[in-house]
Amino acid sequence: MSIRLPSIVDSDCESIFALDEKEYIFNPNNDLSIETLVNHVLPIPQDLSGKSVKIPGTSSKGFSEIYRNSGLPNGLKSCLLPELNTYHSVLKSAVERNLHSPCLAYHEYDYENDVHLERYNSITYEEVNNKKNNFASGLFFLIGSNPFKNSKLESHAKIDNHRRDYKNYDKDNLSFIVTIYSGNRPEWIISDLVCSTNSITSTALYDTLGETSSKYILEFTQSPIVICSKNKIQKLIALKQNNPKDLESLIMIISMDPLKNQDSSLIKLADDNKIKLYDFNQVEKIGGIFPWEETNPNPETTFSLTFTSGTTANPKGVVLSHKSIVSAIVSFTYLMPHHNKMKEFAFLPLAHIFERHMSAAVLSFGGSVAFPRLGGTALTLFDDLKLYKPTFLACVPRIFSKIEALIKTTTIDSNSTLSRVSYQQAFETKRLKQLEDGNKGQHFIYDNTLIRRLRSLIGFDNMEVCFTGGAPISGETIKFLRSSLGIGFTQGYGSSESFAGMLMALPLQASSIGTCGAIAPTVEARLRALPEMGYNLNDEGGPRGELQLRGPQMFSHYFKNPEETAKSIDSQGWFSTGDVAQITNEGWFIIFDRVKNFYKLSQGEYVTPEKIENLYLTTNSIISQVFAHGDFTQSYLVGIVGIDPISIKQFLTSQCNISLDQITTIPELLEVVNKREVKTKILLYLNTNVGSKLNGFEKLNNIYLEVEPLRLDRDVVTPTAKLKRPVASKFFKSQIEQMYSEGSIIKDLKL
8 A cells, every 4th residue: 555544653642552563552662551551541532533434556457446444544464462362361361451350240149059149159260260260270180181082083182282283373273172151150151261371172062053053062172071050061972872973072070059959960971972061169279289370372272262143054154353352352442431440240242252352352351340240131130230230232133222212111101191201301412512523512401400310210320321233223322322311322343254343333422423433443444336236336425335345354264164164254354244335435334134134026116125124124123123024926025023012002192092901911912903994004104214215115014013022932033033934924924914815004105
């Protein structure tokens, strides 16, 4: 690149930052401590870092210019300092800087009486580090001396040769693989740290994968060790019992929960199936007796295999290096506000890459991470939040939509005129203040009365920032939650292949609401034109096309799957995401469609259902799911729509003259909403909110409504909520046929 663009390197603090061509952000010879650099110099001011810029002269036929972060446009970065280039080194630094600070927090559980205690307890960085060291020592001793180990098996030979070979591990040469299988809890993180410190590649199972995929992953990886919650043990033993040859490599299970005297039969059952069973405390204690000298990784060592839950028969294993996770940590700390007193509540599953990114970033700068109660669900979430009072929460839009509905029910939609008027005035006052970038919208009176009560209602007493991703969210929802709760709110974008977030809208940047914000300095992007879908590089408002990514945060390949790798990564290293994006003139990314997801209608018009579904969801708070269906024999679209039961009841009572006693149960509610005259009013309301953002032929003409039609148990979505469109079409065949038989319910009606 011949043209050098303005950079933070040119600022008054020039000596702090490394030269453009370096992989690290900070000059290692500056006089500032790591703590100062991480928690005071970072994040970079949003006027420097909060946009993306195109690099002149980098376009080619069919492709846009390359886009990079506006603060560091002249090269990509992979770490903060040369010595912080692996997850192990990043966490080691965090431990040294925060020895006696809380690291992991958990909802206490009394195993003797099988009851949760209504309090949170925490473990310091020093205690977590000691547990990690002892557990690693115990794990290596027990797996090394395991009587069922067979050195003729490749993964077992890797156990024997680990110390000899670990320095040579990279993307193609992996260690033996440790599998983690449980809900979020301290032992999950500690197990992950044990692996990362000792050049072991980890992977994860989760319940929604199903038995077939779990068996496939264990067999495919030849994983000899599973660290899991106690309730998974029986299932794992049965899996090996039914597949003794395929799962021959599995020879050790470590229970995160204590094993009691009455578990002797379980231990024997495991032993009968050539599996040694221990609990976490046992392994730690044994490690205290038989210490292990750490086998630390290098940046190219494979950190983890994360298996995508795609629509194909078998999930794909995404190979992620230590460089990738460190780059992801850089993305967060470079863009997002943070400090070493930050308290995250880790509700999203650690088995998915989104939460692994969030928790790793929080730990890197000395914050603490708390977990839901054992067996916690969305129903117990608010009780846990009230106990812990976090400052940071990352969740999918569905959770935040529920929070929005709850707040509206008790405030601006309240039966009390005084409450409605008071909260409307408070929210509007704060919303107007927050229109200015960087303005928190603080108001002394409202913040200390109405807003404080609302925050306390849901455990947001100390909440500073919320982060969402994984699905579209309405810009109006973000604005409402920012003003009603007085918090920063950000939307991001990422994937397993990019170690989660690499696009982030800054939480106090009002002007970027509705977008996924700027690209991180660890990734560069470009768009591939899609003229067949009507997306071009000269479109009004900014270029549109398939998003392609490249950089140190990206995965290297799919595990033992060269065919899928070749389909996804080209010869220049560009990964094709399959997502359609627009890059606005301000330098922000909007993700709004999927490549090749389109229907051709009978009149010859092409429609892209994902774009349509996203618009309906982002403009209508009374619905939570949409599946738009088209057919070449029909001239219009129909939709399977998921309704929010709280919001829809308010709509029915206020707009349809339905009394609450007619819709007290879910069956009653569904019977009412699917009556032609009622669903017509609902559909007119939905289409009115979408407005001119869609052409007439792109709007739904008939709908079928349920509370949650797109569910895992129906196999119409993946575990990460991606729609299996062909499967959904088959599952809802009768409803689709009925809607087309009924015809358009809005034809000739005024929209």
